[in-house]
Amino acid sequence: MLRATLKSLLARKLRLILSALAVVLSVMFIASSLVLTDTLGRTFDNIFADIYTNTDVQVTTKADVEAQGGGPAQSLKPLTASDVDKVAKVDGVKSAKGQVFLTGARAVGKNGKIVASGSGQFGGNWGGEDELTKLIAGKGPSADDEVVINNGLALTGKFAVGDPIDVITRTQPRKTFKISGIMQYSGGRDSMAGETAVLFTESTAQELMLGEKGAFNLIDVKSDSGVSDAKVRDNVKAALGDGFVVQTGEDLSEESSKALRGLLDYVNYFLLGFGTIALLVGIFLILNTFSIIVSQRTQELALLRAMGAGRGQVIQSVLIEALIIGVAGSLLGFLVGLGLGSAGAAFFASAADMDSAGVGFPLTAIIVSFTVGILVTMISAVVPAIKAAGSRRSRRCGTRRRPTGR
DSSP, X not given: OHHHHHHHHHHTHHHHHHHXXXXXXXXXXXXXXXXXXXXXXXXXXXHXXXXXXXXXXXXXXXXXXXXXXXXXXXXXXXXXXXXXXXXXXXXXXXXXXXXXXXXXXXXXXXXXXXXXXXXXXXXXXXXXXOSSEEEXXXXXXXXXXEEEXXXXXXXXXXXXXXXXXXXXXXXXXXXXXXXXXXXXXXXXXXXXXXXXXXEEXXXXXXXXXXXXXXXXXXXXXXXOTTSOHHHHHHHHHHHHOTTEEEEEHHHHHHHHHHHHHHXXXXXXXXXXXXXXXXXXXXXXXXXXXXXXXXXXXXXHHHHHHHTTOOHHHHHHHHHHHHHHHHHHHHHHHHHHHHHHHHHHHHHHHHHTTOOOOOOOOOHHHHHHHHHHHHHHHHHHHHHHHHHHHHOXXXXXXXXXXXXXXX
């Protein structure tokens, strides 16, 4: 029976291709969505790991949630210079530096429009070159009307050192500054994730971004040699008490990745919705395809019955054909979905000026793709197979005798 089924399939290659096409389309949508979200997830994991790779411990304040206008509003209490001094005296702390860095600094392009950003418009204070940031042109701001911008903003807005740039901040509708320098991130990256960054002098950043002189929104803590970041984190927590959030760089990376993967789950659900629709259409197409196939093979199946094949063997023959088509369609659908998902992730990463994590083979996508493709094909073929084995025409063809001549 297996040999006869294989010969029947190979004898009708066009039928084999058309039968597998419905499976390919169904699996393709599912595989591409899972590959896309997996690749984007790993891409952002790498980005957050790079962002916080030089962060030992970071201190911020807890958010106060207050009801305003019928809905919750989140506000952060600024940190003070006394908080920075208190952290600097904690056991295991090598240094503590107050910083300003948060969203809310929108650069205005030469065309008078806000410069587009892929993942945020940040403003902060220029604290000098370090392991993460390097100047590639000019110098740091030495006057309150000077700023350093990241190279991503410079390229998008076509800015150069010495050019004027208008910036809209949290407390200033619009103010003109002079670009004193342009910086890049480690690894020669123009931005971390397509964001724009405008960095002022410390006092200007405090006034424009926080609206308060001598205030910071985070404290960057460096650990002493030989002291673990986790130990320093615990010591700082104990010294500051409630009202503060103290995290290691690893904690921050994991928290950021977890939050973003939660958003990617919704993207995945949306894409899988299309996959489900394609799956339902695929079931209908496969069911009809096998009904047509079985109808075309009626005489062939009847001949097998006449040669001694039982009802179960006829059903087995149709299901073997469905299994072969399901495996072939699932494999091709997964490969196409893998290509589409990877291409979609690469396009998104390129548009957001990020380094894509590259092609991956997520185990979930492999298992789901082949399980769905094979099961759907097998289930869709059951009804036509049973009808083929029990059809009257098949039995008549199988028992019909050749008329004898006189």
